[in-house]
Amino acid sequence: MNQSFEVWFDKLGFLSDYVFEINPVAFSVFGKSIAWYGIVICLGMVLAYLYSSRKAKHEGISTDSFIDYVLFTVPIGIIGARLFYVLPSLDEFPDFPSMLAIWNGGLAITGGIVFGLITVICVSLYKKHNFLRLLDALAPGVLLAQAVGRWGNFFNGEVFGVETTLPWAMSLDIKGIVYADRHPLFFYEFALNLIGVLIMHLMYKKKRYSGQIVSFYLAWYGIIRSLLELLRDSSYQLGFELFGIPMLFSQLITILMAIIGITAFILGFILKDKFSFLKPYSPEPVLEGAVEESSDETEEKEENTPAAEDAAENTNNNTNDQKETENGTADS
Numbered sequence: 001m002n003q004s005f006e007v008w009f010d011k012l013g014f015l016s017d018y019v020f021e022i023n024p025v026a027f028s029v030f031g032k033s034i035a036w037y038g039i040v041i042c043l044g045m046v047l048a049y050l051y052s053s054r055k056a057k058h059e060g061i062s063t064d065s066f067i068d069y070v071l072f073t074v075p076i077g078i079i080g081a082r083l084f085y086v087l088p089s090l091d092e093f094p095d096f097p098s099m100l101a102i103w104n105g106g107l108a109i110t111g112g113i114v115f116g117l118i119t120v121i122c123v124s125l126y127k128k129h130n131f132l133r134l135l136d137a138l139a140p141g142v143l144l145a146q147a148v149g150r151w152g153n154f155f156n157g158e159v160f161g162v163e164t165t166l167p168w169a170m171s172l173d174i175k176g177i178v179y180a181d182r183h184p185l186f187f188y189e190f191a192l193n194l195i196g197v198l199i200m201h202l203m204y205k206k207k208r209y210s211g212q213i214v215s216f217y218l219a220w221y222g223i224i225r226s227l228l229e230l231l232r233d234s235s236y237q238l239g240f241e242l243f244g245i246p247m248l249f250s251q252l253i254t255i256l257m258a259i260i261g262i263t264a265f266i267l268g269f270i271l272k273d274k275f276s277f278l279k280p281y282s283p284e285p286v287l288e289g290a291v292e293e294s295s296d297e298t299e300e301k302e303e304n305t306p307a308a309e310d311a312a313e314n315t316n317n318n319t320n321d322q323k324e325t326e327n328g329t330a331d332s
Contacts, residue, residue, distance in 0.1 A: 050141075
């Protein structure tokens with residue numbers, strides 16, 4: 001989407017007199033348009049990396065190893081997000097290049113989560129890391145990226161809800177079509193995701209088992225997303241029928257996420273003392289006695305080095321020479 005559109009909030013007192021003209025394109029470089037959508041997505045990824053890389057250190061994962069995970073997970077996650085967006089609506093894409101044009105909008109975050117999880121597990125098995133600890137480090141950063149990324153939908157004039165009488169309802173004029181008094185779904189998810197990040201950040205300080213943070217993430221995001229899907233405008237509802245029951249594609253995925261997350265969160269507390277891989281990471285403690293013993297051994301080794309022996313021999317020689325001099329003086 002490259003055409004500007006208008007947004008206004010006529011029921012929200014302090015904004016009721018303003019109409020905002022939104023241009024999805026931030027600027028151009030050599031004739032190529034750079035969309036706000038792409039900038040916002042990149043910003044979310046950077047913030048996710050900065051946050052999760054610090055948490056990875058607390059999980060005993062080096063920066064180099066964490067970068068390896070990022071290099072695999074980010075591109076595969078983007079592929080999954082685009083795939084989950086394209087597959088339910090193939091008839092809307094006339095050719096293969098249009099399927100790849102993510103700069104025009106269209107990433108299903110549920111696909112990114114599924115593909116990202118699979119990638120992290122596969123890489124961690126190859127590197128022989130505890131993937132639960134790594135997922136715990138990644139989960140808050142991923143949710144932070146999702147929160148920021150929702151503003152990309154705002155700049156594209158997409159993912160708004162059904163009509164509402166709430167005072168913060170937003171209206172849009174897109175290509176001459178007016179969508180009046182709609183739920184600002186992008187902002188709902190932005191705010192709820194930030195709350196989830198804050199909860200996970202606080203939870204990390206009293207983490208009881210490996211996998212606790214990622215389990216909460218799956219439960220939290222699965223619940224809020226499956227509920228918000230009910231408020232989506234029909235033009236953004238990618239649906240199908242399951243056993244004759246109307247079902248949204250993304251809603252099915254997020255319901256499964258919520259069930260898995262809630263189940264894993266509860267089982268973690270029950271089984272945390274029975275399986276070693278559920279134990280939280282803690283660095284090996286260094287005992288004071290071990291430190292003193294190490295220091296004594298170091299001093300002993302230093303005393304037994306050739307340099308130390310030479311120094312001792314020179315000291316003895318100097319002492320003998322001094323005694324001989326004193327004796328000669330006394331005789332004279």
